[in-house]
Amino acid sequence: MREADVSMALATSMDAVLEQMFFVTGLAPVDGSEPAEPSRVKTQVRFDGEVSGRIEVEVGARAAAVMAADFLAADPAELTAAQVEDVVLELSNMLCGAALSRMEAGSALRLSAPQVMGLDESGGPPAAAERSVNVGEGVVTARFHFETPCPA
Amino acid sequence: MAYRVLIVDDSTAMRSFVRRVLEMSGFDVAACFQAGNGAEALAILEKEWVDLVLSDINMPVMDGEEFLRKLEADEMLKNLPVVIISTDATAGRIERMISMGARGYVAKPFTPEMLREQLERTLGVQYA
Numbered sequence: 001m002r003e004a005d006v007s008m009a010l011a012t013s014m015d016a017v018l019e020q021m022f023f024v025t026g027l028a029p030v031d032g033s034e035p036a037e038p039s040r041v042k043t044q045v046r047f048d049g050e051v052s053g054r055i056e057v058e059v060g061a062r063a064a065a066v067m068a069a070d071f072l073a074a075d076p077a078e079l080t081a082a083q084v085e086d087v088v089l090e091l092s093n094m095l096c097g098a099a100l101s102r103m104e105a106g107s108a109l110r111l112s113a114p115q116v117m118g119l120d121e122s123g124g125p126p127a128a129a130e131r132s133v134n135v136g137e138g139v140v141t142a143r144f145h146f147e148t149p150c151p152a
Numbered sequence: 153m154a155y156r157v158l159i160v161d162d163s164t165a166m167r168s169f170v171r172r173v174l175e176m177s178g179f180d181v182a183a184c185f186q187a188g189n190g191a192e193a194l195a196i197l198e199k200e201w202v203d204l205v206l207s208d209i210n211m212p213v214m215d216g217e218e219f220l221r222k223l224e225a226d227e228m229l230k231n232l233p234v235v236i237i238s239t240d241a242t243a244g245r246i247e248r249m250i251s252m253g254a255r256g257y258v259a260k261p262f263t264p265e266m267l268r269e270q271l272e273r274t275l276g277v278q279y280a
Contacts, residue, residue: 020261021169072165073172086165093163094260097239101259111210111239113162 006103007129010144013098014131018140021094022067030132030139037061037138041088042117045096049109053146054124055099056117057092060138064088067135089114095142153277154182156200160193160207160219161237170206170237177268190219197229204275205234209249220252233274237262 018024039061046054059067068087069076093114100109127143157174159167167186174181185200187193191214193205205223209216216236223229233255238245241259249257256274258267272278 017261020263068165072168083165086163090163090165094239098241098259098261101239101241113212 006099006144007131009099009102010095010129010131010142013095013102014133014140014142017091017094017098018133018135021071022091022135023070024067024135026136028134030134036141040064040119040138041085042119042121043085043089043092043114044117045092045114046112047096047100047109048112051109051146052148053128053144055092055096056127056141056143056145057088057095058139058141059088059091060140063135063138063140066137067091067140085116089116091140092142099144154180155203155275156183156185157181158185158187158193158196158200158202158205160187160190160205160211160216162188162208162211164188166208173262173264173267174206177264177271179268179271188213190214190216190222193219194222197232202232204271205232206237207234209236209238209240209245216249217252220249220254224253235270235274 015027018027036058037060040058041061041064042056042058044054044056064084065076065079068079068084071087072083093111096111125145125147128146130141130143132139132141159170161167161170171184185196185202187196189211207216207219220234223232223234234253235256235258236249236254237258237260239260246257256270258270
């Protein structure tokens with residue numbers, strides 16, 4: 001699969017998940033060169049099978065709280081940090097599954113349970129695709145890293 | 153008609169979201185039970201009658217496939233309508249779950265309208 005196909009799958013999946021599950025409208029792509037917000041939630045989902053790798057998702061802290069409140073139909077001020085993390089974990093799970101399904105690389109894959117990562121955790125191969133969007137209250141960034149080549 | 157529904161997903165947030173979207177879609181919920189995996193769902197089904205199950209696939213302890221197998225093997229539960237709600241939208245997975253007894257499949261992400269259309273097909277009704 002070409003890098004452009006991966007990028008398209010990621011972009012289409014991000015828009016669909018954010019619009020349909022988080023009711024975000026007016027998504028605006030953001031230049032990834034902008035500095036990341038200092039306070040954010042970072043998660044990853046690993047996948048293994050025909051291809052292997054992981055998706056990383058980072059959400060600005062304020063955006064995460066507002067998105068969690070919208071997802072749970074709750075008051076942002078009443079949500080716990082654990083509830084906000086739970087929603088960002090589910091976001092990363094949906095992004096991973098939706099993008100891999102669009103690449104038709106998902107049929108033989110197993111997804112791991114999503115995990116919260118430390119902000120400094122990284123390493124491994126560079127991202128094959130990355131996209132950032134402004135959801136109004138902050139930025140959501142997703143990156144796909146493949147540890148094996150995608151099927152052509 | 154008001155339905156008794158069982159939602160099975162290891163994410164508390166997703167269970168809450170599905171419950172909310174069910175109601176947003178116009179579905180009349182008489183009772184809503186929740187389980188974090190297939191084993192918990194079976195324990196609920198031993199005590200409660202439900203009209204519809206909405207289940208994820210990838211769950212710890214007992215995943216959606218094993219849960220479907222258990223339902224199919226139970227004389228009292230094998231005709232219970234199960235709709236799968238999953239991030240896996242590949243044709244192969246959908247075919248597999250339908251062949252195992254699922255009556256419908258909704259891929260995440262989904263809108264209330266998508267969920268409603270699938271439930272109407274599964275239950276053979278149209279609801280306002």
